[in-house]
Amino acid sequence: MVDAVPLDSPFAGAAACPWWHMRLAADVATLWAMLETGLTDRATQGRNLDELVLAVARERSRPAFGALFGHFAPRMKSYLMRLGTDAGQAEELVQEVMLLVWNRAETFDPAQASASTWVFTIARNKRIDVIRRERRPEFDPNDPALVPQAAEAADRAIEAGQETARLRAAIGALPEEQAELLRLAYFDDKPHSVISAERGIPLGTVKSRLRLALDRLRRLLREPV
Amino acid sequence: MIEPKYHPGEEILLDYADGSLAEPAALVVATHLTFCPWCRRQVAELEAIGGALLEDEAPEPLSPECLSAMMARLDQGSCPEPEAARPLRLPSIDLLGVPQPLRSYLDAPLSALDWRPVARGMEEVDLGLGRAPVRARLLRLRAGAVVPRHTHCGLEMNLVLAGGYHDQRGSYRLGDLVVDDDSVDHRPVAERGNGCVCLNVTDAPLQMTGGIRRFITQRLRW
Numbered sequence: 001m002v003d004a005v006p007l008d009s010p011f012a013g014a015a016a017c018p019w020w021h022m023r024l025a026a027d028v029a030t031l032w033a034m035l036e037t038g039l040t041d042r043a044t045q046g047r048n049l050d051e052l053v054l055a056v057a058r059e060r061s062r063p064a065f066g067a068l069f070g071h072f073a074p075r076m077k078s079y080l081m082r083l084g085t086d087a088g089q090a091e092e093l094v095q096e097v098m099l100l101v102w103n104r105a106e107t108f109d110p111a112q113a114s115a116s117t118w119v120f121t122i123a124r125n126k127r128i129d130v131i132r133r134e135r136r137p138e139f140d141p142n143d144p145a146l147v148p149q150a151a152e153a154a155d156r157a158i159e160a161g162q163e164t165a166r167l168r169a170a171i172g173a174l175p176e177e178q179a180e181l182l183r184l185a186y187f188d189d190k191p192h193s194v195i196s197a198e199r200g201i202p203l204g205t206v207k208s209r210l211r212l213a214l215d216r217l218r219r220l221l222r223e224p225v
Numbered sequence: 226m227i228e229p230k231y232h233p234g235e236e237i238l239l240d241y242a243d244g245s246l247a248e249p250a251a252l253v254v255a256t257h258l259t260f261c262p263w264c265r266r267q268v269a270e271l272e273a274i275g276g277a278l279l280e281d282e283a284p285e286p287l288s289p290e291c292l293s294a295m296m297a298r299l300d301q302g303s304c305p306e307p308e309a310a311r312p313l314r315l316p317s318i319d320l321l322g323v324p325q326p327l328r329s330y331l332d333a334p335l336s337a338l339d340w341r342p343v344a345r346g347m348e349e350v351d352l353g354l355g356r357a358p359v360r361a362r363l364l365r366l367r368a369g370a371v372v373p374r375h376t377h378c379g380l381e382m383n384l385v386l387a388g389g390y391h392d393q394r395g396s397y398r399l400g401d402l403v404v405d406d407d408s409v410d411h412r413p414v415a416e417r418g419n420g421c422v423c424l425n426v427t428d429a430p431l432q433m434t435g436g437i438r439r440f441i442t443q444r445l446r447w
């Protein structure tokens with residue numbers, strides 16, 4: 001059964017681990033039902049990742065959590081290793097992030113952010129907490145002091161669930177040098193001056209390329225579909 | 226409510242959203258976000274870009290034990306969250322006027338903090354945050370107080386929490402976040418009526434000659 005899982009599926013990580021099936025024996029039927037209906041394949045397309053988080057929130061669904069783990073854990077491991085953690089520590093952190101996903105699933109609001117964005121912010125904050133041993137200051141949406149958004153500005157051009165897919169397509173269409181700088185900005189703690197020195201690109205060029213990339217992606221987010 | 230007119234700017238918001246801004250500067254930015262729907266939207270967009278980049282990340286295979294360890298942790302039940310583990314301290318009425326996240330860094334209302342005089346008409350409370358030479362502090366200027374003319378040897382982030390002040394470039398009110406680098410030579414004057422309370426982050430006067438970005442990369446970024 002394990003071997004039947006295609007390697008490029010979100011279950012690739014899980015498939016490498018025979019324990020998965022021992023532990024989740026009771027859920028195997030559900031998992032297979034998901035695989036057969038294509039739910040796990042479509043899970044990579046934004047909308048259904050959201051549904052998986054909602055299933056964890058509503059039903060404490062382990063198959064849904066397993067699918068989220070299979071999808072996000074290997075990507076987060078890669079993200080954390082880029083930021084300089086070794087493989088062991090990265091896996092430890094990935095588990096802590098996924099535990100927060102499990103525990104905080106009720107707070108996930110698909111109207112505010114896609115599941116990918118939500119997981120990204122949890123992973124970002126966790127690494128600040130664990131690796132830098134700093135607090136992550138964030139505003140509180142329920143703060144009585146919060147200045148609310150003007151009503152007409154509140155509507156989003158795109159639904160949060162569609163956002164990730166559109167952004168990925170747009171990042172893919174960026175000139176490679178812009179996309180690369182974008183990845184470095186997010187996934188390396190390197191200051192722009194260091195990126196500039198390492199790549200032999202003038203600092204002004206680093207900044208202008210990054211700005212071009214951000215402008216383009218922002219425009220896309222604000223355009224009606 | 227009036228929205229702020231002075232904002233941190235895209236580079237600083239990006240550093241905040243991607244997690245590279247160190248805690249003192251992140252505290253100033255996050256407190257500004259409480260006042261500023263415009264910057265909140267920018268940060269939400271920058272985080273969405275982070276989410277898309279995470280999706281694009283090439284999956285790094287997990288070790289075989291990783292999933293079993295994960296499920297064992299689920300079986301142990303929920304790990305206590307750090308927030309939940311902390312004793313819940315209800316803010317006093319006075320503290321409720323202080324925006325988050327700054328409020329969670331204070332243990333007393335503004336009026337009851339240990340204000341220390343630093344200059345004529347000017348007092349401070351050091352928040353004891355960050356690594357030297359970065360300093361995060363609250364500054365209180367009496368009505369009409371004039372800060373001696375100065376330039377910045379590095380960078381300063383100043384967020385107005387109450388009242389306001391002005392210098393030759395403009396006047397700053399609730400929620401405004403002013404970022405000054407060493408090119409700025411100014412003489413801030415507190416508002417006549419109310420004076421001013423600010424959240425202020427600086428690096429100590431070192432021989433820094435770079436611009437904003439250089440300062441951030443060296444001092445305010447992690």
Ligand SMILES: [Zn+2]
Nearest residue numbers: 232233261264
């Ligand atoms: Zn703003």
